[in-house]
Amino acid sequence: MDHIDYVQRAVALSREKMRAGEGGPFAAVVVKDGQVVGEGWNRVSSSLDPTAHAEVNAIRDACERLGTFWLEESILYSSCEPCPMCLAAIYWARIPAVYYANTTTDAAAIGFEDAFVYAEVALPAEQRSVLCRQVPSEEALAVFAEWAEMPDRIEY
Numbered sequence: 001m002d003h004i005d006y007v008q009r010a011v012a013l014s015r016e017k018m019r020a021g022e023g024g025p026f027a028a029v030v031v032k033d034g035q036v037v038g039e040g041w042n043r044v045s046s047s048l049d050p051t052a053h054a055e056v057n058a059i060r061d062a063c064e065r066l067g068t069f070w071l072e073e074s075i076l077y078s079s080c081e082p083c084p085m086c087l088a089a090i091y092w093a094r095i096p097a098v099y100y101a102n103t104t105t106d107a108a109a110i111g112f113e114d115a116f117v118y119a120e121v122a123l124p125a126e127q128r129s130v131l132c133r134q135v136p137s138e139e140a141l142a143v144f145a146e147w148a149e150m151p152d153r154i155e156y
Contacts, residue, residue, distance in 0.1 A: 001034065003077070003099045006029055006031055006036075006075075006077035006099065007077050007078075007079070007099055007100065007101050009029055009036070009077065010027045010028050010029050010054075010077045010078050010079045010101070011027070011079045011101055012027075013027035013029070013039060013041055013079075014026050014027035014041060014042075014054070014079040014080075016041075017041035017042070018041075018042075021046065022041060022042070022043055022045075022046045023041060023042035023043045023044050023045050023046050023047075023052070024042040024044060024045070024112065025042070025079070025080075025110075026041065026042040026053065026054040026078070026079050026080050027039070027040065027041040027042070027054045027058075027078070027079050028040050028041075028054040028055045028057075028058035028076055028077060028078040028079065029058055029076070029077050030058050030059065030061070030062035030071060030074050030075070030076050030077075030095070031074060031075050031076075031077060032062075032066070032071070032073055032074040032075075033073070037061075037062045037065050037066055037074065038058045038059065038060075038061035038062025038063070038065060038066075038074075039057075039058055039061055040053075040054045040055065040056065040057025040058030040059070040060065040061055041054050041057065042054045042057075043057060051085065053083065053085060053086050054078060054079065054080075054086075055076060055078055055082050055086035055089060055090065056085070056086055056089050058076065058078075059071065059076070059089055059090070059093050059095075062074060063093070069093065069156060070093065070094050070156075071093045071094060071095045072094040072095070072096060074093075074095055075095065075096070075097045075098070075099065076090060076095050076097070076098045076099075077098075077099050077100070078098065078099070078100040078101070079100070079101050079102060080100055080101060080102040080103070080104075080106070080107050080112075081100045081102065081103045081104045081107070082098060082100070083104070083112075083114045083117065084114060084117045084118055084121055085117075
């Protein structure tokens with residue numbers, strides 16, 4: 001299989017799950033060494049979870065199946081260009097490549113608008129429409145210090 005085949009697999013999964021009423025028209029697959037190791041589809045409306053996007057679900061599935069939280073040797077294939085949240089998850093999972101079918105412009109044309117989130121994230125915290133203010137805490141710093149000193153902590 002090649003990039004087109006895996007993208008088409010994500011597209012077919014998006015149609016199947018959309019028609020089943022599980023969420024919006026999005027799906028993704030994670031591939032490692034030529035094998036699909038994770039699948040996910042949009043479950044926002046069916047699970048009442050705004051973070052249940054296709055790419056996030058595919059990453060979760062792949063990580064569970066592989067027993068790791070790093071997917072640095074995997075590729076993600078999606079039916080649509082990842083939104084900012086999914087893109088951040090891709091970076092956190094260390095996935096080095098993403099191939100997709102529809103663009104964010106295509107998604108916006110059917111009501112899935114991500115441009116405002118991209119714009120908001122680029123703003124300094126004090127200029128965002130969501131109030132983001134620090135509440136300093138010595139206890140919170142103490143927790144960080146404790147973590148830094150733990151000899152058996154798992155780095156990520």
